[in-house]
Amino acid sequence: MKACHHCHVTIESTLIIGTTTLCPSCGKPLHSCFNCRFYSPGSYHDCLEGIEEYIEEKTEPNYCDAFMLGEYSKEEQKKKTDAKARAEAFFNF
Template identity: 70%
Template sequence: MRACHHCHTSIDAMTSIGYSTLCPTCSKSLHSCVNCRFYSPGIYHDCLEGVEEYIEDKVEANYCDSFMLGEDSKEETARKELAKARAEAFFNF
């Protein structure tokens, strides 16, 4: 489910997200690194897309061309934890 990183409000899949698009609930910018599906702290420039230009403020709006609204961080975290637990169970027979 596409959602705001800050308040976890669902964002309609048909919503076009531009630089100035704000979350209807918390009024935070939706076009930011923390809301992007490619945001991955610890990777080069914290981006799975391998962008060349470093964006220092990951919470504020930016003009990144690779931006795609990501999944709800709560659901994504739970999904990653489940996958990790399954992998550990598989290798710890």
């Protein structure tokens, strides 16, 4: 399901997302790297699309032509939480 990265509220598929579109729930910009399906920390410019221009503020609205609203799943979030817990246990944080 398409959702806001910040509050995880489902975003209607009919909503046209422009650079000034805000999440109806939390008011954060939807057209940002964190909300993009191509956002991938560690990739070139943190993007799977190989964009040329680096976008420093990943939570702020941008004009990237490759933007596509990403999906949020509880399973994906659980995997991230579990991986973080294993890493912390390994390094004894």
